[in-house]
Amino acid sequence: xxxxxxxxxxxxxxxxxxxRTLLVQFLREHLxxxxxxxxxxxxxxxxxxxxxxxxxxxxxxxxALQCEGATVxxxxxxxxxxxxxxxxxxxxxxxxxxxCGFCTxxxxxxxxxxxxxxxxxxxxxxxxxxxxxxxxxxxxxxxIVKAIAAGAKAMKGSSPAA
Amino acid sequence: MSSKAASVxxxxxxxxxxxxxxxxxxxxxxxxxxxxxxxxxxxxxxxVRSPHAHARIxxxxxxxxxxxxxxxxxxxxxxxxxxxxxxxxxxxMIHSKDGSPMKMSAHPAIASGKACYxxxxxxxxxxxxxxxxxxxxxxVQVDYEVLPAVTDxxxxxxxxxxxxxxxxxxxxxxxxxxxKAVDAAMKSAKHVTRLDIVNNRLxxxxxxxxxxxxxxxxxxxxxxxxxxxxxxxxxxxxIAAFVGMAPEHKxxxxxxxxxxxxxxxxxxxxxxxxxxxxxxxxxRPVKWTCDRSEAFLADAHGRDHVTHAEMAFxxxxxxxxxxxxxxxxLGAYMSTFSSSVPTYLYATxxxxxxxxxxIYCEVxxxxxxxxxxxxxxxxxxxxxxxxxxxxxxxxARELGIDPGDLRKKNFIxxxxxxTPVIMAYDAGDYLASLxxxxxxxxxxxxxxxxxxxxxxxxxxxxxxxxYIEACGIAPSQAVGSLGAGVGLWESAEVRVNxxxxxxxxxxxxxxxxxxxxxxxxxxxxxxxxxxxTVSIVHGDTDKVQFGMGTYGxxxxxxxxxxxxxxxxxxxxxxxxxxxxxxxxxxxxIEFKDGKFTVAGTDxxxxxGEVTLNAYVAHKFTGAQLEPGLKEGAFYDxxxxxxxxxxxxxxxxxxxxxxxxxxxxxxxxxxxxxxxxPMIVEGQVHGGVAQGVGxxxxxxxxxxxxxxxxxxxxxxxxxxxxxxxxxxxxGTTTTKCPSNPLGIKGCGEAGxxxxxxxxxxxxxDAIGTExxxxxxxxxxxxxxxxxxxxxxxxxx
Numbered sequence: 001x002x003x004x005x006x007x008x009x010x011x012x013x014x015x016x017x018x019x020r021t022l023l024v025q026f027l028r029e030h031l032x033x034x035x036x037x038x039x040x041x042x043x044x045x046x047x048x049x050x051x052x053x054x055x056x057x058x059x060x061x062x063x064a065l066q067c068e069g070a071t072v073x074x075x076x077x078x079x080x081x082x083x084x085x086x087x088x089x090x091x092x093x094x095x096x097x098x099x100c101g102f103c104t105x106x107x108x109x110x111x112x113x114x115x116x117x118x119x120x121x122x123x124x125x126x127x128x129x130x131x132x133x134x135x136x137x138x139x140x141x142x143x144i145v146k147a148i149a150a151g152a153k154a155m156k157g158s159s160p161a162a
Numbered sequence: 163m164s165s166k167a168a169s170v171x172x173x174x175x176x177x178x179x180x181x182x183x184x185x186x187x188x189x190x191x192x193x194x195x196x197x198x199x200x201x202x203x204x205x206x207x208x209x210v211r212s213p214h215a216h217a218r219i220x221x222x223x224x225x226x227x228x229x230x231x232x233x234x235x236x237x238x239x240x241x242x243x244x245x246x247x248x249x250x251x252x253x254x255m256i257h258s259k260d261g262s263p264m265k266m267s268a269h270p271a272i273a274s275g276k277a278c279y280x281x282x283x284x285x286x287x288x289x290x291x292x293x294x295x296x297x298x299x300x301x302v303q304v305d306y307e308v309l310p311a312v313t314d315x316x317x318x319x320x321x322x323x324x325x326x327x328x329x330x331x332x333x334x335x336x337x338x339x340x341x342k343a344v345d346a347a348m349k350s351a352k353h354v355t356r357l358d359i360v361n362n363r364l365x366x367x368x369x370x371x372x373x374x375x376x377x378x379x380x381x382x383x384x385x386x387x388x389x390x391x392x393x394x395x396x397x398x399x400x401i402a403a404f405v406g407m408a409p410e411h412k413x414x415x416x417x418x419x420x421x422x423x424x425x426x427x428x429x430x431x432x433x434x435x436x437x438x439x440x441x442x443x444x445x446r447p448v449k450w451t452c453d454r455s456e457a458f459l460a461d462a463h464g465r466d467h468v469t470h471a472e473m474a475f476x477x478x479x480x481x482x483x484x485x486x487x488x489x490x491x492l493g494a495y496m497s498t499f500s501s502s503v504p505t506y507l508y509a510t511x512x513x514x515x516x517x518x519x520x521i522y523c524e525v526x527x528x529x530x531x532x533x534x535x536x537x538x539x540x541x542x543x544x545x546x547x548x549x550x551x552x553x554x555x556x557x558a559r560e561l562g563i564d565p566g567d568l569r570k571k572n573f574i575x576x577x578x579x580x581t582p583v584i585m586a587y588d589a590g591d592y593l594a595s596l597x598x599x600x601x602x603x604x605x606x607x608x609x610x611x612x613x614x615x616x617x618x619x620x621x622x623x624x625x626x627x628x629y630i631e632a633c634g635i636a637p638s639q640a641v642g643s644l645g646a647g648v649g650l651w652e653s654a655e656v657r658v659n660x661x662x663x664x665x666x667x668x669x670x671x672x673x674x675x676x677x678x679x680x681x682x683x684x685x686x687x688x689x690x691x692x693x694x695t696v697s698i699v700h701g702d703t704d705k706v707q708f709g710m711g712t713y714g715x716x717x718x719x720x721x722x723x724x725x726x727x728x729x730x731x732x733x734x735x736x737x738x739x740x741x742x743x744x745x746x747x748x749x750x751i752e753f754k755d756g757k758f759t760v761a762g763t764d765x766x767x768x769x770g771e772v773t774l775n776a777y778v779a780h781k782f783t784g785a786q787l788e789p790g791l792k793e794g795a796f797y798d799x800x801x802x803x804x805x806x807x808x809x810x811x812x813x814x815x816x817x818x819x820x821x822x823x824x825x826x827x828x829x830x831x832x833x834x835x836x837x838x839p840m841i842v843e844g845q846v847h848g849g850v851a852q853g854v855g856x857x858x859x860x861x862x863x864x865x866x867x868x869x870x871x872x873x874x875x876x877x878x879x880x881x882x883x884x885x886x887x888x889x890x891x892g893t894t895t896t897k898c899p900s901n902p903l904g905i906k907g908c909g910e911a912g913x914x915x916x917x918x919x920x921x922x923x924x925x926d927a928i929g930t931e932x933x934x935x936x937x938x939x940x941x942x943x944x945x946x947x948x949x950x951x952x953x954x955x956x957x
Contacts, residue, residue: 018293034198035191037421039369040454044875047369075191089189093181096840099848100674101188102370102421108189124888131883135875137369137422138674140851140912141883143844 006070008033009077017064023057024048026064027074035075035105039135046134049106049113050074056113058133075105078112087158088112091151092144099138110134111148112155120156122149175687176903179840182679183693184672193419196373196388201447204375205234207437208295209450210285210302211459212277215311215531215868216324219277222285223303230301232294234444237436238285239274247271247439248406250430252496253647256334256505256527264334267325267529269495271405271432271439277306278324278494279531280868281459283432288440288448311531311868315491316468318528324494325529333492333501333527338509338583343520344474347483351474355557361545362935363466363491363862364855365878366538368673370421371452372461376437380445384412385438391417391701392427392671393711396648398703400430400498407438417701420673424852425537426461427673428713429498433460458873463862464538466491467504467545473553479563481516481572486523486549494529497536501527506584506644507542507632513581514550515592515628515806516572521582531868537713539852539913540631547629551918555626556931565922566605569596569628585632587804589896595830596628599808602890603828608812611825621815621946622825623927626808627919633907634719634803634898651798652716653709654724656685656732658791660777662770663695666728669709670721671701675845675909677717680837684722684903688729690756691769707794715907718837719803723901727795735791740772742781803898805906807831809850811919815927820943822858822924827889829915834898834906842908843891849912850889855881856913857920861936879936 005014008031015030027033027050038060039047048060051073079086088111091097098104114122114130122130127145136144174180187193212219224236250269257263273282285302289295312321318331325331348354375388385408391397394415402410420427433450441448452460467488474483490504509523554572558565573592580586600606608624615622635641638649655667664685670677682696699705712721733753740758741748750761756769767775775781779789812826829846836842859879863871872878897904917935924937930949933941 018291020293028198029200032200033191034195035193037195037370038197038451039371040875042454042874042876044880045369045454075189079190085189092189093185096182096844098185098188099676099844100369100422101184101193101419102195102368104188105191128883128886135369135880135882137367137424137852137880138848139844140847140849140881140889141886142847142889145883145888 002065004064004068006067006072008072009074019065021064022060023062023064023067024059027059033074033076037102037105039103044135045103046106046110047103049109049134051109051113056110075109078108087154088151091154092147095143095147095150097139097144097147103134103136107134107136107144111151114148115152115155120152122152124149174683174693176683176837178683178838180679180683180693180838182676183682184676184678195370195419195421196375196390197451199375199388199418201375201377204447204449205288205290205444206292206295207440207448207450208287208292208299209283209433210287210299210304212273212280212282212284214277214306214308215280215313216309217277217306218309219273219275219284219304220307221305224285226303227287227298227301230294230298232290233287233298234290235288235440236285236298236302237440239270239272242270242272242439243274245439246406247435248404250432251400251404252498252501254499254502255645255647256336256501258334259337264501265328266496267327271435279533280870281533282494286436286440288444313530313532313864313866313868315466315489315528315530318530319526324531328529331529333496333529335526336505337524339522340520340582341522344483344485344522347474347520348472348485351482352477353475353561355473355553355560357471357552357556359469359471359549359552360934361465361467361469361548362856364464364538364860365458365862366424366426366461366464367880368422368424368426371454371457372427372431372433373451374434374437375447375449376441377447378438378442384414386414386416387434387438388416388418389434390420390427391415392420392423392673392713394671394701394703395669395709396711397430397434401435401438405435407435415703417671420671423673424539425464425541425713428711429462429536455874458870458878459533462497462534462536463493464535465545466535469549471549471553473557475557475561479561479568479571481518483520484512484518486512488525490525490527491530491532491535492527493532493534495534497534500534500536502646503537503542508546510584511543511546511630511632512550512583513585514547515574515630517574518582532864539849540910541714543631543910544853544914544917547627547914548918551627551629552921555922565626566596566600569626585802588801588899590804590806590832591894591896592628592806594894595806595832596808598892598894599810599828599830602830602892603810603812603826615814621817621927623813623923625811625919625922625926627915627922628808629915630804630806631910631914632802633715633805634799634901635714635716636802637799648710649798650710651796652720652724653707653794653796654721654728655707655792655794656725656728658732658773660774662691662773664689664691665697665699666725667699667706668721668725669706669711670717671712673712675712675717676838676841680841681722681725683837684725685729689769715805715909718905719898719901719907720797720799722903722905724795724797726902727797728793731793731795732791735793736772736776738787739776740767742787743767743772743775799900801900803834803900803906805831805833805908805911807911807915809915809919811923813923813927815924815942817946820939820941820946822937822939822942824854824887826887829889829912830892830894831908831911832894832896832906833908834895835904836893845908846891846912847889849910850916851881851886852913853916854885854920857917857935857937859936859938
């Protein structure tokens with residue numbers, strides 16, 4: 001089996017993987033980082049969204065072997081261990097931007113990427129358009145939109161998540 | 163921070179928008195969903211499913227697959243029978259109008275003899291890894307003789323029977339109400355509004371796909387099932403008592419964090435049975451994780467009614483009668499509660515919010531070669547609301563009466579109100595919710611907005627839906643008399659620790675509803691203790707003694723009522739302990755804000771002192787009082803609850819493309835007492851989104867061969883953020899008189915109200931009623947063209 005090395009949430013990891021292993025399987029099954037979820041098999045739902053070299057990527061359509069030498073950030077690495085929550089995480093809690101929680105890690109990672117690309121002042125229209133790649137069945141998106149707008153503002157001044 | 167925000171944050175009792183206790187683990191990726199659980203020595207299961215909608219299974223050859231690397235077992239339906247694993251069942255008996263019982267076919271967990279829908283499991287591969295299981299599954303050779311498929315429910319009764327037990331594919335021919343009275347009302351009516359309605363078939367699509375882990379312990383001979391269930395105790399009961407996997411006390415079912423359900427995770431599914439069975443056969447844990455595209459073929463679907471309905475009006479616009487004939491598609495087998503959905507959860511709500519003297523409803527339930535159909539958010543009540551609210555709206559248009567005025571004229575205004583279809587509404591104020599919704603929607607300004615749209619070449623419409631639902635399901639004796647195989651009470655156990663912290667064990671199950679917060683709010687308020695000292699335990703049959711789970715918006719009305727009953731007992735016992743501590747008579751002890759006092763004195767004991775004394779038991783003897791502080795209760799409701807309200811949808815349509823933009827949404831609901839407004843609003847948002855999805859984009863489509871055409875997220879349109887405007891949500895309140903907290907329930911309201919509001923708005927805009935759900939852009943465009951042609955021809 002080929003070997004792959006990458007940095008996940010600031011930690012260097014190396015593993016031998018079956019060449020067809022997806023990045024999401026690598027994260028969930030090899031590293032036991034189960035915060036990244038699988039909600040579909042057609043790259044539609046965004047529950048598996050992570051940051052790969054600082055860019056939002058669906059880990060269900062990325063092979064682990066493609067990520068040789070890459071830097072990966074998952075929901076577990078968004079806030080420092082024992083540190084305060086990331087402003088976007090806090091905004092989701094404060095605005096009731098989640099119900100069952102299954103789409104939430106992907107939503108939060110997508111939202112942080114949105115701020116990284118579009119800045120801290122996000123209007124409702126922009127947020128709704130940008131959420132095209134994330135599905136939620138519980139919230140009707142109403143409070144997710146509110147949470148992202150608030151989280152974006154709260155991220156002002158904080159350094160972009162790697 | 164403003165003082166208002168501060169007060170919201172510090173209040174933790176009933177009525178406060180407390181931020182959810184469960185959220186920390188979800189926003190940090192530390193939730194524990196079933197797929198996140200990995201058992202030592204775990205193997206993976208993959209189901210080989212029928213690619214044909216209807217086919218005789220002549221042979222299942224597993225030899226080549228069994229020899230593939232990493233394969234532990236390949237099992238087919240015949241072995242299930244050899245091991246005497248019983249069939250899945252439908253737990254609600256419906257009798258036809260001739261008195262005969264419903265025609266329930268055998269439903270084995272793995273098909274043998276015949277496959278009855280695309281997706282029907284025909285074999286399971288158990289292997290060391292998913293990859294090995296996938297490779298082996300390709301080697302399973304199934305010899306099928308393809309049979310003609312029945313896919314259209316409207317034609318099912320004239321096609322060859324799928325199951326011998328059900329001639330003409332008819333499961334039951336049920337009815338409710340007074341046919342003669344309705345016929346008389348139709349004859350003497352000033353006007354009769356007639357509609358043909360298809361309530362489109364939906365795929366629930368909770369974001370977490372289903373998962374099952376079966377784990378057989380060879381030492382204790384105990385089974386454990388981890389599953390994505392809304393009601394783990396009912397799963398255990400069915401798998402023990404009907405499937406016969408193990409006695410109830412030898413089977414533990416754990417439903418940990420569950421990623422949404424919407425009804426689809428109520429049911430007991432084949433995969434859960436097979437994982438348990440296979441685990442015993444191979445002596446290792448067996449895990450099955452459903453793919454999304456597989457879920458389209460494996461999870462029960464919702465709705466799928468074909469209906470003709472007629473509403474009679476008198477001289478003054480009063481509704482004098484309602485006649486409904488529905489064909490309900492139950493799919494290839496009868497799922498767990500399927501029979502109840504188009505009957506007692508449907509026809510009993512056909513009176514809506516209106517005083518209708520005569521109602522008659524006939525329902526034929528049919529088998530088709532499609533995925534089984536069962537309860538999906540609202541379950542029967544969205545279908546009933548759509549029938550009633552479309553008839554009322556179209557009736558108003560035909561009579562030339564304002565739709566708001568026609569509703570007002572017919573609203574039930576005094577309570578209790580006995581409808582002609584079983585239900586006795588206990589409380590409500592339908593005029594109040596309509597008025598408030600009209601204010602929020604700015605109905606007065608609609609004319610101007612319509613003219614503004616017209617100037618831009620756009621069509622604008624407004625649609626009402628004044629819905630009612632029956633929740634808090636339900637009094638056990640009542641549902642028993644209607645055919646339910648279970649009671650629908652709820653249980654609670656309140657365990658007070660020596661240090662005064664509290665665990666509440668509930669038979670409800672939270673899969674997004676926020677019970678860990680709302681239930682704790684009740685305990686915090688009642689005992690006067692910090693919310694952080696209260697934990698809610700649910701979803702494990704080894705911890706919670708029994709419970710009926712969460713569906714039908716029942717957890718507040720029924721589950722929290724059980725907690726109230728248990729808290730009453732805890733308080734009574736704690737007062738006894740306090741009486742010994744304070745050397746007073748039990749009758750003189752008062753309890754308020756977490757403090758026990760002796761009436762008329764300054765003697766007091768804090769909650770924590772009393773709880774500690776209950777356990778150290780130094781102040782009383784065993785003969786005087788049992789030590790400890792733990793009480794349980796079962797609460798059986800005395801009536802259904804009747805949430806109701808008014809949703810108003812405003813749309814703007816581009817006639818050149820048929821694109822519908824939802825320009826505004828006002829929802830005013832009466833849910834009785836609200837524990838946490840933030841959570842309740844969230845439930846309304848989510849329900850509306852699902853209802854709008856049904857009305858505008860979602861559709862499970864089968865072709866003539868029984869292939870599910872919209873069978874993945876590539877083909878089945880799921881609502882996205884850009885489909886919605888900001889929703890305006892308000893409430894009015896009449897308390898439910900039948901439960902101690904006055905709660906009615908809020909989980910399904912949006913999904914029940916929304917479809918009719920959307921279709922009423924679109925048809926108002928385009929000026930034709932000839933429009934079926936989902937009203938996609940092409941469908942709306944075509945409806946506009948058809949109407950123009952008719953008008954042109956008439957001119």
